[in-house]
Amino acid sequence: MPIQIIAPAPFVTAADEEDDEGGVRLDFDNEGDIAMDSDAPRRAGRQTGGIVTPGEVVTDDPQWMRGHGTYLCQSHESGSQSIVSSLAGTISKTNKLLSIRALKFRYVPEIGDLVVGRILEVQTKRWRVDIAAPHSATLLLSSINLPGGILRKRTSTDELQIRTFFSEGDLLVAEVQTLSNDGQASLHTRSLKYGKLRNGVFMMIDAGMVRRMKSHVLTMNTSNGGGEVDIYLGVNGYIYIAKHTTPLTESGGPEGKSVSITRLEEEASEAIYSNVNEEISPETRAEIARIACVIGALAKNGVKVDEEMVHLGYEAALEEFLQGMEWGGDGEMGRRVVEASLVKRREQ
């Protein structure tokens, strides 16, 4: 069967989940009735921490404070103020503060985040970069490594040949340097760890699915003759998986940075903006694709992606592969790999 046809999941009404105690109960210490109307399923949805939609009244009880994802709305008839959801998500409660956690959201940049981005537009002295955030980020010409060394000032020649560094569609790994008032990020690539991405594949998952870690650049040893593979897990959910390259990204570690600055002059040549891939063996390509499938399967099955899970998932995928299982067009293999890796994590 070349194609797998899945019937849609059956529709579940909020009332069916009434026994679920895992959610937030708004009425647990309430004397009065917080329900706005007698509509049973809707009330049940609110009480069990079920899903609220934008515009839905969460509560009109004055004891609650309005948090993220909600706004206050004055009722026409009674004049009382009620808290209304502005997002589709679940209710979360901290003491008396009500907030809505969105089910699906875009990435919110924070200073110091490692992100993978794609150039959207080239402007006179800067680039506009898509980082899956509500606003596209900017990358100034002055915050990249110019060929010829970090201490060089940018010149008008650099401005004229801005497209030789990055042009539309190029992928890069960068760090969020500053944030403006409206949350727009400004990036920098002033380290040899950052810069243009080559020799691999790009994939995206939901922004919330990448766990924040110490380091977002992993280097994995792959089997089947695949050699070493670098994984750039952007906090924004953009991921780049590439063949490990020695000369430029070697300088990790605590002292790596100081070393890299002194050596920068020789190394930050035109080569760092090259658009040509290295020679990549079919074995490496197969392992890169396998890692991409593992990460995709983890995200699809609701498991947050971090270093440990990528390693465990990859191991599980290899074991399945040795038993002759093929990644197919169906999600079955992905589910099995994720389950196997979760079992492994519990064992540790």
Added chain:
Amino acid sequence: MPPPTPLSPPELSYLYTSLSLTPPIRLDLRQPSQFRPIIAECSFLPHCNGSSRICMTEAGECIVGIKAEVEKDATTKYATVIEREKWIEVSVEVAGGGVAGAGSGSGGGGGGVGIGGISGAGGATGRDEGDGGAAVWLKEGLLAGGGGAGAGWSILDRLVISSGWHWKLYIDVLLLTPTSHPSPLLLSTAVNMALSSTYLPKLTSPHDIDDIPTFSDDWAISTPLYEPTSFPKPPISLPVVAVGDNVFLDPSVAEVAAAEAGLVITLSLVDEEGSCDVVGVRSMEVGRAGGKEGERKGIGRKLLREMVGACVKEAGEVIKGLGETTQKQMFRA
């Protein structure tokens, strides 16, 4: 939403090399002739004779509703073919966007919806403005459905009610995710499934009378538009791309961008064994059409044969699978 950006040159070259290896490595480790799973549902719109909903990973979601209306036969002695083709009206609409219609009523309004860059099928650029783009292409496949063993068979014959009266089919396609890449596979599977779930009320008045026909209001004895047990089945269009000497079915957006040649092949199932007839071929715009940058080359005879062959081989299973799913969902209760 930002507009879709092109892939970077290193990405494209990586993809191209991976896909032209022997054996090729697809980024999702699929076999060259393997499709991605789809979520399909049919016969869920209460006011339609037939309906379907298809979800795909990359292409998004699409809803098709088919309604049938009784119409007086307007065919004259001289314009039979043209008049008869108007018995089916297809319109493709993008949620929140314009309508592209084919047929007398809505044709000519707005730019056509170009689907996956099928050449000659309109397109967002409005190249063939007014011809309805995807709608025309879908209708073509429908009218052609039935060659070879089923030669002479036409869906239009099934629409005849009695002398002087016929059904008029309105096929309305609604794309719910306009920002994504509308794939020809998404549209054609949705239309295919909707057609196989289409039932028309049973005629109770005699066939040979010119009066307004009367119908039974019992849906249990209604007649299917396409008999579930007989052939041909509704047609399906499969996108296929070639990179080097390798041929890939159901290409992802990135694969289309890296491909050298692309075709959309319309096929219909003609017998139980799953053999298919090619009823239409359209070329598809791909990223590197004509080989590497600077080179211009066409599709070789051998490659063309391979591309069509790959589709013919798999299409039978796909159409059968869709038909079985439809049957299962129609009679589950």
